[in-house]
Amino acid sequence: MNVVVIGGGPAGLYFSLLLKQHHPEDHIVVHERNEAGATYGWGVVFSDIALSFLQDADPAFFKKFTAHHQRCDHMEVIHRGVAVPLRGNHFSRTSRIDLLRVLQDACTEAGVEIRYGSRVNDPAELPEADLIVAADGINSEVRTRLAEHFQPSFEVRRNKFAWYGTHQLFHPVSLIFRETEYGVFIAHSYQYSDEHSTFLVEVDPDTWQRAGLDTATEEESRAFCEKVFADDLGGHALLGNRSNWFQASVVQNAHWSHGKVVLLGDALRSVHFSLGSGTRMAMQDAIALCDAVCSHRDDVPAAFRAFEDSRRDASAKFQDAARRSLDWYESVDRKMHLDPIAFAYDYMLRTGRVTHEDLRERDPEFITRVEAAGNAA
Structure with a gap:
């Protein structure tokens, strides 16, 4: 088969790797718009359940993938300055750039061609492809171009978020709730390397506006959040990397495929990061799509139907859980007592x-x- 993957994130790369391992004769090309080594964000987190799926799918890759992960067996909820440990919650964390590097290296070793700095957004430009995987992210240009067929829906949630990093090491996954004169600020934090932790700040729009963050620059916002969480950061700074405020968007698609094009990863469906399951879902989808393509080599539409049948129920359940989680965070001010x-x-x-x-x-x-x-x- 001649397979083209648009988007070199975890979903697109992992699907390419698995399919190439099962069918070395396939010609697989990944088009990634960014240059090699470019990534944004800080760390990613996996639960032990998520890792079990990856281990079952490819034990050799799993060993390489987890070689440098940071692991912990509990999380902490910090409220009123009191840390409450919650045991039996196992997490494995790594940097996003390391996640992509391991996937990129594995793909290259397997014979997948990755074209960096290659922007493709129109499947019509790929007439030679037998199968096209649109894994180009939550703002998928392919999905937008074919919106009448995929029929996407978008639900923009109310809270504001900003991604930061820090040298303060939060070994357990830590959820920090701080009351201020403006309202409640939340931090989702976890160590993902020997030197860095992710520090995602969340705040409701009214508090955000009262604090003047609606007119603050990126640097002013970073400094403000650093003061809010000064006790938690222990003298360490917050580190920015395109750390602009944004709102979470829940994406769904009525149809997952059209012709020889199928959606994958965040282009298909977003799972909110408060569940820590977005990358897990994307990579599980990649496993399912690979299985479906391998089972229906001569019938791409049948492969797409099998993929959707195997994953739509799980997708709906996760998105329902994500909405409940979002609802809780968006009304947390009523829980602070x-x-x-x-x-x-x-x-x-x-x-x-x-x-x-x-x-x-x-x-x-x-x-x-x-x-x-x-x-x-």
């Missing part, structure tokens, strides 16, 4: 996918504290 234990308990139950008994199995000590305080649901 809770004591730290009750607050952490409420957080863990926010999506409806984790029960009281699930928490008892994961962290008996935490549930003992919840029940002793009379906070159990």
Whole structure:
């Protein structure tokens, strides 16, 4: 097969690698608009569940992929300056640039051709392709061009976000809630290398405006957030990298494919980062698409139908969980009266996918504290 992948993010690269491993005779080209080595953002985080899928799909790649990951077996919810540990939540973290480097190297070694600085946004320019994978991100140009066929929908959520990094090392995945004179500020933070942590700041639009961040420059916003979280940062600065404020957008598509074009990754469906599952979903989708293509080598439309049938239900469930999580964060000001234990308990139950008994199995000590305080649901 002659396969063209538009977009060199985790979804597009991982699909290319898997398909090339299964069918070395296929000619696979990845078009990546950025130059080699260019990436934006800081770290990415995987749960142990996410990693198990990758290990099952390709043990050799999994070993390379996780070689330099930072691991922890718990997370912390920090409310009123009190850190509540939540055991039994296993996470593995790495830098986004290292994630892409490992995928790029594996693809090149397998024989996938990656063309950097190559911007393709019209499948009509690729008449020689038997199959085209549009993995060009949440603002997919391919999806926009073929919108009448994919029928995408977009839900822009209300809270504001800014991505930062820091040299302060947050070993456990840490969720920090700080009350200020303007309102509540939230930080999603985790160590992803020996020297850096991701530090994602979240704030509701009213607080954001009251604090003057609606008119602040990128540098002024960074300095303001650094002051809000000064106690947590321990004297370390926040580091910027295109750290402009943005709002989360939930993307769905009524149809996942059209003709010989199929959507993948954030171009197909976004999962909010409050669940830490976006990259996981993208790479699971890549596994499913590869399986479908391998099972229907002579019938691309049948491969696309098999892919959608295998993944649409999981996609819908994750997006529903993401909405519940977003709802919780967007109304967190109504939770701030809770004591730290009750607050952490409420957080863990926010999506409806984790029960009281699930928490008892994961962290008996935490549930003992919840029940002793009379906070159990």
